[in-house]
Amino acid sequence: MATALEAPRQLSLAFDAPQSPLSPARPPQEPTPADGSLRRCVVGSDLLVYRLRRARRRSIGFQIDDNGLTVSAPRWVTVRDVEAAIIEKGRWIRAKLNEWRVWRERRRLPEVRFADGGELPYLGSTLRLVLRPETQVTRLVADSTPMELHLALPADAGEVQVKDALYAWLKAQAQQVLGERLRRLAAGSPHPVAQWKLSSARSQWGSCTADGCIRLNWRLIHFGEPVIDYVVAHELAHLQEMNHGPRFWQAVGQLLPGFESARAAIRDSDLASLPL
Secondary structure: OEEEEEOOOOOOOOOOOOOEOOOOOOOOOOOOOOOOEEEEEEEOOEEEEEEEEEOOOOOEEEEEEOOEEEEEEOOOOOHHHHHHHHHHOHHHHHHHHHHHHHHHHHHOOOOOOOOOOOEEEEOOEEEEEEEOOOOOOOEEEOOOOOEEEEEOOOOOOOHHHHHHHHHHHHHHHHHHHHHHHHHHHHOOOOOOOOEEEEEOOOOEEEEEEOOOEEEEEHHHHHOOHHHHHHHHHHHHHOOOOOOOOHHHHHHHHHHOOOOHHHHHHHHOOOHHHOOO
16 A cells, blocks of 8 residues: 655645535436536536546535546436535535635746746755856856756757756756655654655655655655655655554654644645646
């Protein structure tokens, strides 16, 4: 079993509306739509698009995320009953859809220009791209404000070239920085790390398997050390507790006292909006 520190869906906002009462089970009066299919329902004067999923549950549940509205319902519930529940919760659904859009917009990072002068987050600070054809290798100039990354590329290099060079450098930095933080924090863990790898997942910051393998998202290199340490400690704690119960959070606190502010910061961050 793998336990993961997920993002952005579970770490951002996920809404579960109050359960809707259902009529007793009865044979469906209409064809059952495909699981996960998109449907449309008129709610007041609005046309609302939703995804219908069939699940083993006793009630109709609602969730709002990047995919919009998802409705989970038992297989025996007709579409008519599902849409009656949507209409009943229409005010709540519209309010939460709007809240989700506002939340995403507030956390959307400025678009990065992959060209000379472009800027992006790096270790919690700003990194400016400088294209230098005379430079032999990619070089970080840390004593400038903001920090500069000198790339061995002509000033008119295309976006793809800049992205490729930047991606390679960032991943190499992530291998070094995340590995160092993992080694330091693992020294305080009673359970050894079998191995660790970089992850490129777009849905989670890190994961840990029962056999002691830890994966850390290379995009953590965009964040400051406190956030990196929190994700590392989170996964190390899973070596002791493969859950998120009280003993798990106690283990996180032992590895990283005062982790709460970093946890709040990563919860407020949208992995999907990072530049690479």
